[in-house]
Amino acid sequence: MFRDTFGASSTFRSLRLRRELHDLEERRRGLYRHRHTTAVSQSPVGETRPRPKVSTDSSVHDALLNGDLDKIRDIFLSKDSVNRIVATVSHELSWSAELGLWSLTSKQKRTTALYITAQRGHTECLKHLLGHGADVNAEPGGATALHAACANGHAECAKLLLRIGADPNAISDEGYAPLHLCTSPKTILCAKLLLEHNARVNMQTRDRQITPLHVAAKHGLDEHVDLYLSYCAYCHKKNREGETALNAACSYVEKREAFGRYYKVCKMLISNGADVKTAGKKRHTPLHNACGNGHPAIVDLLLMHGASVNAENCAGYTPMDCILLAVEDHLDYHPEQIVLMLLNHGAAPVNPKILKQCAKSPQTMEVVLNTYQCIPFCDSWLEAVPPEVWQKHEAFYESIVQMTNKPRSLQHLARCALRKYLGTQCHSVIPQLLLPSSFKEFLLLKCEGVFK
Structure with a gap:
């Protein structure tokens, strides 16, 4: 009964807040219209404008x-x-x-x-x-x-x-120009018409300071982005939160079917000078967002253009933290690929306390554990593995239990030593080594499905 009452009161409080915000907005619009009407009424003597x-x-x-x-x-x-x-x-x-x-x-x-x-x-x-x-x-x-x-x-x-x-x-009263409202693929012709008639491509909205390029990037509109860039849209322009269009593209890429469009958007923005290291007021970089949204292609693109792999946001989270905290949201889309990329570009070692976040993804867990010289005590995080996942990957989880706190193979220790020496250059140096392909894959932490 208490829970039901609390839920209802929360709803009413939410509705009340929304209503108060709505009333404030109405008063603001009223003042705007009053100023507009006053300006019109102050026309030269003899000129009258009848009210419709x-x-x-x-x-x-x-x-x-x-x-x-x-x-x-x-x-x-x-x-x-x-x-x-x-x-x-x-x-x-x-x-x-x-x-x-x-x-x-x-x-x-x-x-x-x-x-x-x-x-x-x-x-x-x-x-x-x-x-x-x-x-x-x-x-x-x-x-x-x-x-x-x-x-x-x-x-x-x-x-x-x-x-x-x-x-x-x-x-408009909300602070938008028509170009800011071109938010879907079918609006591309409207955007072209507006620009042909001298619409300002870098105009910002009144409140949030968003440009048309921000809008197009947010919605993954690659044709719009290409159009705006051809009209000299500024890639470095920031909104009120200090974020660029590249931040926007990486923040909103959530639907898998749209990944291709968002990748094109990011690639165009970077090619036109967008800074992959630019962080908003909360110090959230494009790489933080791309990792949180589970987009391996964009993560790879950002890393190849110098994104800071160990940058911390205002909450102290690195890009690695963002993907590990979101592993369960991307189980069907190989989150271990992003973890691999980050580690091969020099991401700091993962704290064992966060291993439970990847309990449902054995591949991700294997990648992380292979960065340790010794598998740490595992009871606390293996308990988070659902029974059905354990049953499906029983050989893998049993191998973890058997190897816990035991010395790893000399081959593995050599891998750890070499990777530590190469640091941020693992991704670029290891593929060039004169070694068999299978051993280069081993050095780059390719999953094997079991610990030895």
Whole structure:
């Protein structure tokens, strides 16, 4: 009963906080609109700008949403009608301090016919509205029609708006330009159109100081990144957290099917001067993020370009710590490959206390244990091995038990001595040694599946 009550109260606290943040944002937007309205009202004497009328007719809104061209032609016949504000009502949870509870309240949202048709990609309807004098840069809801068209990848709509005079650098109430809203592969044509119409490729968002290159890198949009770099986007530009586009690409590469695109993004950024050692305010480098996300190809790319293998973030974690703490998240994708790369580039020895993190990955455990001259006492971390994993790899785990605190072979000790001597050069020197391939693989800690 206590647990249920605690869960509910946590939910209400969360909702209350969200509501308070929402109210603060609404007040900020209100001040912005007030300043904007004041500026407009201070026009020369004799010049007046009538306020657009407001329509709350749901049938009008439905016609715009559905792209009903016949109805739109009947409704929007003049400049006054096409610039009419379209008001819609939505229902949201609102906290009542007086009653001490949450209640459902109605919130009115304001937009334009042009915004709705651009958002939905109704090109012919958009043409009709523009032909009757629609204000191409109107933003009663906090964003222009061009923002809506680009966010949804409607290139034909974006082309029409830009041709009429839409501002490619207009800033929404949230602080975004249209180029910041190109967040999916289908928006590439919109991004090209914006840049052709003088959109600023290095413009940063108002609050988080994010550039379009940050956005494209975060979403693994290799075509966008290539486009922005051709327009001289700055690879070294940092956001509010002190992170570059390369940090963003390594931070968000989570879905395996997108690994190829993210690798291309990182490769392009590095080729154009991105610094692989740049860390954000929390001292988290691209290598920390790539290791935590289990991407061996990007880890290898970063290491080959001089990433700091033993750099510590503000929590004291190295890239090795990041992959070992995430081993269970990447069991099906060979996390031992990343551990091998780090060790062969000079990663510091792993503290035996963290061995339990790789209990479910025998290959990872073998790689780490082969960096020790002697297998340490194992009861504390072998207990973490699930019975089904032990059964599947029984010979491997039994060999650990038999070799615990016993001298390893002379061959293994020679390997440890050579690797210690080579240090950070293991990955580059060992492959060049005049030795049989099998022995070079042994020196590079290739897994054998059992300890001898």
